[in-house]
Amino acid sequence: MIFQSFFTTVSNIKPDKLAELRHLLDNDINADLSNNKYIPFSKLPNVHYCRWCIVDSAKNADGSDAPPMLLFQIIFDGKREAFIKGFLQDFASGIDKIYQYCEDYPTQPTYESRYSYFRKFRRKEPLAWTAVRGGTVEQILKEEKLRRGIEVFLDKNPMQQEQPETIQQRIKAFVSNTPEYQWAMTPPSKPSVVWKLAYYSKLVLLILCGIVLSPLILVFAIFWVLLLLYYEKQDNKHIMPLKRELKPEVLKREDLLRQNQLTEYGTFKGPHWFRYTNIHILLFVSSILGKYKSTKGNLGGIETIHFVSWAIFNKNQNLSFLSNYDGGWQSYLSEFIDFAASVMNLTFGNIKGYPKTRWLLKEGAHEEQNFKMIVRAYQYPCQIWYTAYPKLRVKNILRNAAIRKGLSRKMNTQQLQNWLKLF
Amino acid sequence: MSISYYGLQALKLSAESVYSFDLDFHEEGFASPIMQNRLRTLGDIGTNAPENWEWGGNDTDRANIHLLLMLFAKDDANLKQLCETFEKDFVTYQLEQVHEFFTSKMPDAKEHFGFRDSIAQPEIEGYSKKNASENVIKAGEFILGYSNEYNILPESPYAPETEDKKNILPTIANKKGYKDIGKNGTYVVFRQLEQDVKGFWSFIKKATQEVNGYDLERLGAKIVGRWRSGAPITKCPIHDNPDLAQDNDFNYAETDTDGMKCPIGAHIRRSNPRDAFMKEAKKSILFARKHRLMRRGRSYGKLFVENFDLNEILTKPDDGVKRGLYFLAVNANLGRQFNFIQQAWINDGAFQGLSHEPDVLLGSQTEVAEGEKTYFSMPQMPIRQRIETPQAYIHVRGSMNFFLPSMRTLQWIANL
Ligand code: HEM
Numbered sequence: 001m002i003f004q005s006f007f008t009t010v011s012n013i014k015p016d017k018l019a020e021l022r023h024l025l026d027n028d029i030n031a032d033l034s035n036n037k038y039i040p041f042s043k044l045p046n047v048h049y050c051r052w053c054i055v056d057s058a059k060n061a062d063g064s065d066a067p068p069m070l071l072f073q074i075i076f077d078g079k080r081e082a083f084i085k086g087f088l089q090d091f092a093s094g095i096d097k098i099y100q101y102c103e104d105y106p107t108q109p110t111y112e113s114r115y116s117y118f119r120k121f122r123r124k125e126p127l128a129w130t131a132v133r134g135g136t137v138e139q140i141l142k143e144e145k146l147r148r149g150i151e152v153f154l155d156k157n158p159m160q161q162e163q164p165e166t167i168q169q170r171i172k173a174f175v176s177n178t179p180e181y182q183w184a185m186t187p188p189s190k191p192s193v194v195w196k197l198a199y200y201s202k203l204v205l206l207i208l209c210g211i212v213l214s215p216l217i218l219v220f221a222i223f224w225v226l227l228l229l230y231y232e233k234q235d236n237k238h239i240m241p242l243k244r245e246l247k248p249e250v251l252k253r254e255d256l257l258r259q260n261q262l263t264e265y266g267t268f269k270g271p272h273w274f275r276y277t278n279i280h281i282l283l284f285v286s287s288i289l290g291k292y293k294s295t296k297g298n299l300g301g302i303e304t305i306h307f308v309s310w311a312i313f314n315k316n317q318n319l320s321f322l323s324n325y326d327g328g329w330q331s332y333l334s335e336f337i338d339f340a341a342s343v344m345n346l347t348f349g350n351i352k353g354y355p356k357t358r359w360l361l362k363e364g365a366h367e368e369q370n371f372k373m374i375v376r377a378y379q380y381p382c383q384i385w386y387t388a389y390p391k392l393r394v395k396n397i398l399r400n401a402a403i404r405k406g407l408s409r410k411m412n413t414q415q416l417q418n419w420l421k422l423f
Numbered sequence: 424m425s426i427s428y429y430g431l432q433a434l435k436l437s438a439e440s441v442y443s444f445d446l447d448f449h450e451e452g453f454a455s456p457i458m459q460n461r462l463r464t465l466g467d468i469g470t471n472a473p474e475n476w477e478w479g480g481n482d483t484d485r486a487n488i489h490l491l492l493m494l495f496a497k498d499d500a501n502l503k504q505l506c507e508t509f510e511k512d513f514v515t516y517q518l519e520q521v522h523e524f525f526t527s528k529m530p531d532a533k534e535h536f537g538f539r540d541s542i543a544q545p546e547i548e549g550y551s552k553k554n555a556s557e558n559v560i561k562a563g564e565f566i567l568g569y570s571n572e573y574n575i576l577p578e579s580p581y582a583p584e585t586e587d588k589k590n591i592l593p594t595i596a597n598k599k600g601y602k603d604i605g606k607n608g609t610y611v612v613f614r615q616l617e618q619d620v621k622g623f624w625s626f627i628k629k630a631t632q633e634v635n636g637y638d639l640e641r642l643g644a645k646i647v648g649r650w651r652s653g654a655p656i657t658k659c660p661i662h663d664n665p666d667l668a669q670d671n672d673f674n675y676a677e678t679d680t681d682g683m684k685c686p687i688g689a690h691i692r693r694s695n696p697r698d699a700f701m702k703e704a705k706k707s708i709l710f711a712r713k714h715r716l717m718r719r720g721r722s723y724g725k726l727f728v729e730n731f732d733l734n735e736i737l738t739k740p741d742d743g744v745k746r747g748l749y750f751l752a753v754n755a756n757l758g759r760q761f762n763f764i765q766q767a768w769i770n771d772g773a774f775q776g777l778s779h780e781p782d783v784l785l786g787s788q789t790e791v792a793e794g795e796k797t798y799f800s801m802p803q804m805p806i807r808q809r810i811e812t813p814q815a816y817i818h819v820r821g822s823m824n825f826f827l828p829s830m831r832t833l834q835w836i837a838n839l
Contacts, residue, residue: 147778148778151778151809154806154807154809155809155811158634158635158808159805159806160635160636160803160805160806160808162805162806163805164805164806167805167806244446246446246449246457248455248456248457249456251456251457251459251460252456252459252460254460255460255463255464255766256463257771257789257790257793258771258772258773301706303701326773327766327767327771328464328763328766328767330464330758330759330762330763330766330767331763331766331767334710334713334714334759334763337573338709338710338713339706366573367573367575368573368575368759369575369577369578369756372758391773391793391795392773393773393776395773395775395776396773396776396778398776399776399778417804417805420805420806421681421802421807423800423806423807
């Protein structure tokens, strides 16, 4: 089974080249994502999502303007190193074209210097979550085609009077007799034994560590929460009212039919060591939950996120939140507020300008309109955003996968009934 | 009487006050990113695009629409008289009538396709006699100045104290130095939706031939979620039961999870999924309560055939008369209520995991723009039936949001 990986970099842009870079991204690449001559995404069949955002509104910890930066994130199938190496090699001229506008990029780039540049500017995501683990781009697209094929077959062959078993057989016969779909009769690949062993032994190790260290963790947790409460009180004293903004540059690119992206960034509150440690603790805990608990496309009640990650950059002064989600901005934010407001408070609460919270969890994101305003205020446009399957939602992908799985699985009567409901 | 964004400017509210209105109420030229985004969000593209509107579809006309006046009277004669009185006032106060909308009285509260409408309406907490029912919603969802479903006051437009020298407006919470323009007022969505009655039923007629076990009435009921009488199909899926014509006491999760009775894609189930939006019914209700509308639509145009007889509808040649619905909805938060429902529930073909199934009744143009075929599926045992929905039979012919002020705010504006 092939797993998805994230790769994120943040580079400094040469200030005098900002306009040229913007033009390149906006006009030359974004105008035709599939077939532009620099990064033609049609030639990147393993890429789920990709974005390049010009970060030109970040603030340093002391409130001064941060230098303009270029944030890049690519989410793909397979191992990180191998993919990035291939990517830098196959699209060398496009990469050089973009990064010639960035500081420290080699003037005469070679294969090695390019790679070491990207390694140097890589920002490891403290949290990177995937809704459909192990669903490769190829598989996602193929399974959607398969579902469409079967649905048309069902339209043409009414079987309301048949027994479920007969319908199942006829669907199977249709799939195995159609060369285009035959592949679907073999079950999807499963994680290898080695992978499973590593996955579960890590969990066991974590639990064991947790048990052994529990007295220490408890003492630390109490101390830490008290500290958080102390800083919450301090922060609440000087919250700057934010302006409600329309952000035309964001609106221009938003509310596409079925999928959208969110790019948020802000500056850590002080004291920096505390906030920085705090976010790492939180994201560490979340990533464990994300890895072991939220495995069915549902992240804490939210079922509309494909991939989401956090990144820390600009000498650790800025925190960013990058997500690839289903539906429009309003519905995405409404779900966050209704199902994960407290989590928002704990994480975004580390950013300057976040509204007042009480007991860490209360208020803040629970105040709907105010929270939406804050999210807008810290949201910035993304010059390039690519998705490999713009028409599919997480729910569609999961449903398609279940349809395919059913073709090669033994089912009892109840399971068969449920499988037929998937159409 | 309600006021458009351009109306506020024409009435000389200060720029600061005008800006304080809901951002989803703000207007700019159609070419601007905010309007382009709104058209995309609401699905006002393709055949629903402003080019095809009868009013407000170009920047000049739109900027000239300042006030929406709605007159109600008990019969035609009284209405006529009322109109004449106002027309005289228009001259006196130098107002120009830019558009006029006549409505028709419809038998049994039906809309033009023949379905009884206006059954499911939210009741307002404190005003309704019932309490703690799922359908009793906090006042702040529909009127500014009261607590909403998040137990907070909805954002309300405001004016600097200095602009209220006569001290007419109430104070506003948490904003020192400002007065509340919004309290006891609200936002009204006004959309003209033209209905092609013959087209709609001819499409259903054709579709009945593609599926087993459906006649016109039943397939129409599946698409709307209620029989034409008004009876909810989740309660009487096989045959109409006119005794339930005004029934609104039902949910989906327990008795109709998979949509075997009322399909997930039916108009009423997607515009208010009640307890079945997600697996946990309680959570679902809480979520759905935050996306409710108070609908106050009025039909316009002559009935295609009296008493809505389906055979007659199918046989009578098209009369070329324009008819439809002036869709009017009241909400305190445009983005979270009307826009959300229209975008995430009505237009979205992937609603609740469906595939290319936008609301058949309203017919989304968004899928069309993507070059996709659209469908409507009816779950049933052992396997669903599905029809193709090639085209829309309701088209947007005008759309604008208005602010419906309180009497006090009107008085304040009159004194500006
Ligand atoms: C010409 C256009 C439309 C027609 C003919 C129409 C027709 C109907 C009918 C027959 C009902 C069932 C009666 C009832 O439950 O009260 C209904 C319910 C409803 N409609 Fe529409 N409708 C139209 C447009 C819209 C639009 C544009 C929206 C919102 C964006 C909308 C939202 C609703 C809602 C929220 C309900 C109540 C659902 C419930 O609470 O169960 N409708 N409509």
